[in-house]
Amino acid sequence: MQVHGQKIVVLGTGGTIAGTASAADDNIGYTAAQVGVEQLLHAVPGLQAASGGSLVAEQIAQLDSKDMEFSVWGALAQRCASALADPDVRGVVITHGTDTLEETAWFLQSVLDAHKPVVLTCAMRPATALVPDGPQNLLDAVAVATTPGARGVVVVAAGAVHCAQRVQKVHPYRVDAFSSGDAGPLGWVEEGAVRLVKNWPSGQSKQALLAMKNIASCVQWPRVEVVLSYAGATGALVDSLVRDGVQGIVVAATGNGTIHRALEGALLRAQAAGVRVVRSTRCPEGQILPKPGDTFADSRGLSAVKARISLMLELLA
Ligand code: ASP
DSSP: OOOOOOEEEEEEEESGGGOBOSSTTOSSSOBSSOSOHHHHHHTSTTHHHHTTSOEEEEEEEEEOGGGOOHHHHHHHHHHHHHHHHOTTEEEEEEEOOSTTHHHHHHHHHHHOOOSSEEEEEOOSSOTTSSSOSHHHHHHHHHHHHTSTTOOEEEEEETTEEEETTTOEEOOSSOSSOEEOGGGOOSEEEETTEEEESSOOOOOOHHHHHHHHHHHHHOSSOOOEEEEEOOTTOOSHHHHHHHHTTOOEEEEEEBTTTBOOHHHHHHHHHHHHTTOEEEEEESSSSSOOOOOTTOSSEEOTTOOHHHHHHHHHHHHHO
16 A cells, blocks of 8 residues: 555553653662653654654553553554554554563564554663663654655664564663564664665565454454473473363473473373464574474474464464
């Protein structure tokens, strides 16, 4: 679709970017999701000008993203889809907590036909901090959303632009908390200009339409859990999940997809009972190299939490 409009829709969901603490030097004892998205925008000098003068703010949710819920994902996806379909809208910016940012990004990348940019941004310091990082991140996110040719779901934080598929939060405190691992970021935002070193991610029109329909009509999301393989692992957790009616299990395996034999036995029993089992690696970089005869499907480079989202969407279909 042709983009005629100049409007940038900014959707607020909460997070540390909207967090407040009682003291300016307190960067950990704050409460997330306190400041409205409209107020966040007003706090950034030059933001309206950078957007071309047409920012529209909407509060979709106000939560700490550790508590992200499927209902918020559903509302966010629907609002993004309607904004993307509006010829007056140039792009969408979403303010979000850092904790589950990569999950929301992958979910949206999987369900939207993002032929325009959908830019998630965040902060590692609350709005009341001595040096909050949210305002610069917002300015950079708007710069990405207004960049000609920008498309797909991306994450902008600490001056870097990451694709939804690769981005992970890799640090609990540092301001520069996100990484795309060995793939590297898509590019950087420097003084309001985007320096891209990779292509923008492409939207997935047919799949997206179907996924959006499934989300809209779904009463209950499929139950998919993540289990971890480690020294001394047992199959007890998996056996109890199967008894409890789990529909899918993602195992964060060691190394190149290896799984403790006790856990593997339980996963084989689960698979035989009809539970979908997907293998990812708990290594933070690289991806499993599959080999002939592998018993479990592999996550094709997705981290365990993102593979869980893909499996839920597959089960929904
Ligand atoms: N717990 C916060 C959240 O994810 C952390 C943050 O935003 O940095 O909402």
